[in-house]
Amino acid sequence: MAEPRTRNVQASAVSAMAALPVLLMIAAGLCADEPATAQVRSFVSCPIYRDTNAGRKSGCWLANDPENGVQYDISLGRIKPLLGRQVLVEGVVSPKDAGPSAPRQSMCGATVLEPVRVAVLDAACKEYSIPAEGFPGRRFVLPAKLLQPASVPRQLPPPPYGKREYTIFFELNNDFLIYQYAETIIEDIVLYTKASHARRVVITGYAATTGYEVSGRHIAEKLEIAKARAAMVAAALERLGVPRTLLELKWQGEPQLDPPTDAGLIEPAKRRATVEIVL
Amino acid sequence: MPDPRAGLLTALMITWRVACVVIAVTAVVVTAALGAGLGAGLSANEAYQDDTWWAAGDARQFPSRATFSNSSGALTVLRSGAPLDTQGHPFFSPLGTNGRACVTCHQPADSMSLSAQTIQKRWQDTQGQDPLFAPVDGSNCPHLPQSQRSSHSLLLDRGLFRVFRPWPPRAADGATIEPEFTLEVVRDPTGCNLHPQYGVHSANPMVSVYRRPRPVANVKYLTAIGFSFEPKNGLPLPLDPQTAAPTSGNLMADARNRTLKSQAIDAALVHLQASANPTDAQLRQILDFEATLYSAQGQDRWGGALTEAGASGGPETLAASPAGELQGGAKPVWSEFAAWAKLPAASGSEEQRLFRESVARGADVFANRTFLIRDAAGLTSIGFGNPVRNACAFCHNMMRTGMDVAPGQVDLGTTNEPFANPAPELPLFKLTCKEPYRPHPHLGRVVYTQDPGYALTTGKCRDIGKITIQQMRGLAARAPYFSNGSARTLRDIVDYYDRRYSIGYTEQEKQDLVNLMSVL
Numbered sequence: 066m067a068e069p070r071t072r073n074v075q076a077s078a079v080s081a082m083a084a085l086p087v088l089l090m091i092a093a094g095l096c097a098d099e100p101a102t103a104q105v106r107s108f109v110s111c112p113i114y115r116d117t118n119a120g121r122k123s124g125c126w127l128a129n130d131p132e133n134g135v136q137y138d139i140s141l142g143r144i145k146p147l148l149g150r151q152v153l154v155e156g157v158v159s160p161k162d163a164g165p166s167a168p169r170q171s172m173c174g175a176t177v178l179e180p181v182r183v184a185v186l187d188a189a190c191k192e193y194s195i196p197a198e199g200f201p202g203r204r205f206v207l208p209a210k211l212l213q214p215a216s217v218p219r220q221l222p223p224p225p226y227g228k229r230e231y232t233i234f235f236e237l238n239n240d241f242l243i244y245q246y247a248e249t250i251i252e253d254i255v256l257y258t259k260a261s262h263a264r265r266v267v268i269t270g271y272a273a274t275t276g277y278e279v280s281g282r283h284i285a286e287k288l289e290i291a292k293a294r295a296a297m298v299a300a301a302l303e304r305l306g307v308p309r310t311l312l313e314l315k316w317q318g319e320p321q322l323d324p325p326t327d328a329g330l331i332e333p334a335k336r337r338a339t340v341e342i343v344l
Numbered sequence: 345m346p347d348p349r350a351g352l353l354t355a356l357m358i359t360w361r362v363a364c365v366v367i368a369v370t371a372v373v374v375t376a377a378l379g380a381g382l383g384a385g386l387s388a389n390e391a392y393q394d395d396t397w398w399a400a401g402d403a404r405q406f407p408s409r410a411t412f413s414n415s416s417g418a419l420t421v422l423r424s425g426a427p428l429d430t431q432g433h434p435f436f437s438p439l440g441t442n443g444r445a446c447v448t449c450h451q452p453a454d455s456m457s458l459s460a461q462t463i464q465k466r467w468q469d470t471q472g473q474d475p476l477f478a479p480v481d482g483s484n485c486p487h488l489p490q491s492q493r494s495s496h497s498l499l500l501d502r503g504l505f506r507v508f509r510p511w512p513p514r515a516a517d518g519a520t521i522e523p524e525f526t527l528e529v530v531r532d533p534t535g536c537n538l539h540p541q542y543g544v545h546s547a548n549p550m551v552s553v554y555r556r557p558r559p560v561a562n563v564k565y566l567t568a569i570g571f572s573f574e575p576k577n578g579l580p581l582p583l584d585p586q587t588a589a590p591t592s593g594n595l596m597a598d599a600r601n602r603t604l605k606s607q608a609i610d611a612a613l614v615h616l617q618a619s620a621n622p623t624d625a626q627l628r629q630i631l632d633f634e635a636t637l638y639s640a641q642g643q644d645r646w647g648g649a650l651t652e653a654g655a656s657g658g659p660e661t662l663a664a665s666p667a668g669e670l671q672g673g674a675k676p677v678w679s680e681f682a683a684w685a686k687l688p689a690a691s692g693s694e695e696q697r698l699f700r701e702s703v704a705r706g707a708d709v710f711a712n713r714t715f716l717i718r719d720a721a722g723l724t725s726i727g728f729g730n731p732v733r734n735a736c737a738f739c740h741n742m743m744r745t746g747m748d749v750a751p752g753q754v755d756l757g758t759t760n761e762p763f764a765n766p767a768p769e770l771p772l773f774k775l776t777c778k779e780p781y782r783p784h785p786h787l788g789r790v791v792y793t794q795d796p797g798y799a800l801t802t803g804k805c806r807d808i809g810k811i812t813i814q815q816m817r818g819l820a821a822r823a824p825y826f827s828n829g830s831a832r833t834l835r836d837i838v839d840y841y842d843r844r845y846s847i848g849y850t851e852q853e854k855q856d857l858v859n860l861m862s863v864l
Contacts, residue, residue, distance in 0.1 A: 114729075114731060116716065116733070118714065118733060120714070120733075121714060121733060121734045121735065121738065122728060122729075122732055122733060122734060123733055124716075124729070124731070124732070124733050126729060143727065144727035144729075145727060145728060145729025145730075145732070146729060146730075147724070147725070147729065147730040147785065147786070148718075148730055148731065187782070187783075194731075212571055212572070212573060214570055214571055214668075214669075214670065215569045215570060215571055215572050215590075215668070216666075216668070241578040241726075242578040242579065243578075243727055244573075244575035244578070244726055244727050245575075245727075247578075248572075248573040248575075248580075251580070252572070297578070297579070300579055301579050301580055304579060304580035304581065304582065304583055304590070305572065305580050
């Protein structure tokens with residue numbers, strides 16, 4: 066029994082040595098995606114639609130950063146732009162997509178921002194629509210977590226239960242619950258509320274009232290949107306069966322950021338609502 | 345690629361016109377005599393008489409299966425359960441003061457809707473005396489001289505009933521909704537919107553719009569809950585205040601009633617001019633009856649039986665299948681006709697094979713031919729981007745009916761300028777979105793529309809011109825199409841979309857889509 070065990074130890078050591086470069090590469094890759102080392106870009110621009118055709122919802126959305134002249138691929142946001150309306154773009158240039166030979170740049174013909182948040186502004190601008198020009202575009206991929214059809218039985222989360230908080234992010238100056246993002250969080254809240262027999266559900270809407278300077282303009286939200294966000298989340302929970310008597314609504318300006326970012330982005334993270342389940 | 349049927353059409357059309365008459369006259373005899381006829385197990389009392397008009401109070405028996413010829417072939421209406429004695433049944437009885445019943449505007453031969461052709465025939469047969477032409481909504485406006493055809497022109501020419509909505513809008517509980525927009529009447533060809541008794545400035549302010557009646561059949565699909573969320577409005581589905589159950593968004597052009605029960609009450613009070621709500625027992629009878637009905641084209645003049653050669657058209661599949669299924673992947677919408685994509689040369693006649701293959705191609709175009717969808721609020725305004733590349737099935741995504749599983753309302757431009765077909769015979773409204781409300785997402789702060797649609801229910805700018813996507817079954821029996829009857833033919837539907845979205849369909853693709861829709 067002892068000999069084989071020795072051989073196994075030796076074999077493991079050899080395997081570990083062989084795997085070291087791989088592990089280092091993985092670690093380097095992970096570090097490269099850390100927000101701290103990533104280049105964050107925020108700008109206001111007119112969106113450009115590149116009509117690639119890799120199937121449904123496959124067109125590319127591009128935007129030029131007026132500060133550095135770089136054209137970015139902003140297709141990977143939770144929402145897409147509207148032609149003819151300015152967009153606020155807030156995103157991270159991942160190092161693997163920064164160089165001219167980056168593989169994903171070849172999909173739409175621009176440096177990829179990911180994560181990226183796109184907000185449609187009220188200001189109009191010229192419509193820019195361009196052909197595919199040989200770029201294949203990107204096949205639409207459904208989010209990893211997707212609302213299931215109503216016919217699929219829901220499983221209540223198992224115990225133990227404790228105090229829990231959920232966060233829902235919003236688009237700038239908007240209280241609309243973003244499709245294929247927010248509804249799964251809402252449903253999780255409902256299921257947990259039911260399973261845990263919560264005594265209270267505290268919904269707090271926030272607004273990024275301080276704001277910041279982007280492309281020569283001050284981007285900030287009014288406090289009213291914080292109230293609207295809380296009300297929208299409350300309406301959603303109520304329609305899914307959470308009794309109104311359990312709901313407690315609050316709203317305020319800048320949040321104490323926890324989590325501190327929305328996928329590495331600080332300003333978009335302030336446009337949120339939180340839902341605290343109190344047992 | 346030219347239409348492979350084109351050479352056959354002219355010659356066969358003459359033959360068909362003769363055949364139509366023969367079919368219409370002998371339908372009952374033939375189907376009864378053949379036994380199997382248009383479907384297995386047909387018996388004498390399952391077919392229907394030639395005079396298809398069903399008047400209020402007709403004490404007929406509603407059969408378990410009925411077939412009705414139309415220009416594309418024949419429609420089949422199934423009723424699950426035994427034939428129904430309609431004597432005294434509230435769906436078939438006048439419940440109000442104007443002599444109409446539910447069946448007046450939901451005729452079995454017209455797929456439980458009402459075609460302009462039927463309306464015109466009824467006008468001729470009764471010299472306009474049928475309750476169908478009741479002043480309240482069967483004329484352009486009640487103040488007009490009711491004996492004149494011109495006073496009923498919208499109903500006769502476009503199949504449109506007057507729908508009058510309170511202004512400002514009211515919620516389901518009767519509370520007034522503060523609208524996000526002002527409303528001005530720009531054009532009032534019927535005289536109703538500026539009339540001192542019926543108009544928007546009257547003591548009881550109303551906005552009159554003109555719409556087609558929707559089919560009361562396949563209702564399990566109309567009320568199916570595919571998903572708990574309504575992404576077009578960013579919230580879970582609204583609840584029925586009486587039952588607390590989620591309600592589908594697929595009823596009524598403007599979703600003013602979200603349940604069949606509230607629709608039945610509203611219809612009785614408004615269209616039948618009842619003085620009080622139907623009783624609970626009457627409502628139960630109406631809803632029970634509606635739940636038993638399945639209607640679809642069952643036979644095509646070229647393609648033959650729609651359940652042959654591996655196809656599963658016709659209402660039987662509708663009755664047997666679950667409702668609310670989302671299409672996609674291995675199960676695209678209208679895959680009922682996928683087996684017709686490649687038929688053996690020896691199968692049936694040449695024209696039958698060519699037609700069937702055209703239907704299958706139409707289904708493929710419908711599900712997979714993508715184009716850029718632009719400025720369709722409710723679709724291009726909720727995060728997908730404007731434009732978004734997709735196919736017909738993007739919206740028409742519910743298996744077997746082509747409704748929207750999501751569900752909800754979309755502005756396809758059928759009523760909003762600049763995309764709506766010119767219609768000087770319809771009213772035109774100028775809606776101005778007030779500060780601080782957001783403007784319409786694509787049309788800005790000022791929108792000109794023939795029918796504000798869903799915005800007359802919600803009062804929201806983003807909903808101006810949105811119309812609920814409707815089912816696509818039984819189309820051949822109930823022209824014209826779109827909520828405002830602006831498409832007189834199935835080809836007009838295709839041409840509208842082709843122009844609206846600059847799709848660039850080939851002639852072959854257009855014909856394939858028309859053939860597909862003709863067999864639904």
